[in-house]
Amino acid sequence: MTTVIDVEGVSKQFKIHHERNQSLKERLLHPRSGSTEVFDALTDINFRVSTNETVGILGHNGSGKSTLLKCICGVLQPTSGEIRLRGNLAALLELGAGFQTELSGRDNVYLYGAMLGFSKKMVDAIFDDIVAFSEIEHFIDTQVKFYSSGMYVRLAFAVAVNVNPDILVVDEVLAVGDERFQAKCIDRIRTFQEEGRSILLVTHQADQVRALCDRAIVLDGGRMVANGPVQESLRIFREHLLEDAVELDRTGVQVDITIDSVTTPSGSFDVRSGAGMNFDVNITAHSAYSGYFMMEVFTRSGLLVSRSDAQGSPVNLMPGPNSVGVDLPQIPLLDGVYDVNVGIVDHHGTVIAWRERAASIQVTYNGREGGIVELGASIRQQ
Ligand SMILES: Nc1ncnc2c1ncn2[C@@H]1O[C@H](COP(=O)(O)OP(=O)(O)O)[C@@H](O)[C@H]1O
Ligand SMILES: [Mg+2]
Structure with a gap:
């Protein structure tokens, strides 16, 4: 050797x-x-x-x-x-x-x-x-x-x-x-x-x-x-x-974290365009961990619609089951299925736990705008 x-x-x-x-x-x-x-x-x-x-x-x-x-x-x-x-x-x-x-x-x-x-x-x-x-x-x-x-x-x-x-x-x-x-x-x-x-x-x-x-x-x-x-x-x-x-420092401690599921109170991921939606991300941590929650939304054709700030949403996970609530007050997306990836990252942005396609949101839109997002434009002649 x-x-x-x-x-x-x-x-x-x-x-x-x-x-x-x-x-x-x-x-x-x-x-x-x-x-x-x-x-x-x-x-x-x-x-x-x-x-x-x-x-x-x-x-x-x-x-x-x-x-x-x-x-x-x-x-x-x-x-x-x-x-x-x-x-x-x-x-x-x-x-x-x-x-x-x-x-x-x-x-x-x-x-x-x-x-x-x-x-x-x-x-x-x-x-x-x-x-x-x-x-x-x-x-x-x-x-x-x-x-x-x-x-x-x-x-x-x-x-x-x-x-x-x-x-x-x-x-x-x-x-x-x-x-x-x-x-x-x-x-x-x-x-x-x-x-x-x-x-x-x-x-x-x-x-x-x-x-x-x-x-x-x-x-x-x-x-x-x-x-x-x-x-x-x-x-x-x-x-x-x-x-x-014992002295859980600011950087957190290396832990096993699993993202178990993403659930909604009603059990449904169907939403009307412009309406709001809440879901819970269910996470099991094997020891306490301080990190950040991260989320990405993609179209079915793989276009990135949105990625959250890697350091924008601090979470403190406790040993055992945890739930992180995500509130989308008004979904501006048009007709289609949108895949949601969720994860926990550390202060460098290194992924600690990740789940691709953790949820798929089905948006229905009955207006006439085309594309993926409702701009709500108002047009007037000058
Ligand atoms: N470019 C840098 N400048 C200053 N401090 C850094 C830099 N890169 C890493 N560190 C620090 O060095 C330590 C080790 O970091 P790192 O090697 O990323 O650890 P690990 O990969 O084990 O999580 C950390 O305290 C981190 O903040
Ligand atoms: Mg590292």
């Missing part, structure tokens, strides 16, 4: 600049005042990954998992220490890290290929496989900013697994998308394992670590507190989770 990832004494500090509350005059007189705080996101991390090994990375939110993966992928430079890679690496980082949202899916595939040193011809050769795996043929020429989170992950995963990498790095994104697609990704990960490739997998699903990983690393406050057999690492992870859960 050969070492393909060698992480040696890696530390990463972020400098956080705090502006002092100043008057405009003070700011003009002392433009550089305020304080700079150094934050240790990673401290002295050491581990190796060999060929044919799948290593899980566990840790609470904010423990440094994404920072570590970004250092390994070269997106971030460690403050000290060294990372050596053998072979080529493909990464599926957090949502938002990776694609240029102004460009189409197609352009992003070519751009990502170019970043990995693929010529246009080489990308041409795998392009159809990528699109077929992603199942988003119809939207490949749509700008990525109109993609649902699920579509985004589908394309990113399809690219990562089709560029023939020796090392695959996956950050917590497999929770996005429907169960069928998740299963397909996991199948592909298993094929990778059979082919002797190496995989680094960040996930908050203990089951996935048990099912896929040969070994697991646990991070806590930027330090590596375990690196060993899966069972033992899971136990250590739980212990750290319990210690910290």
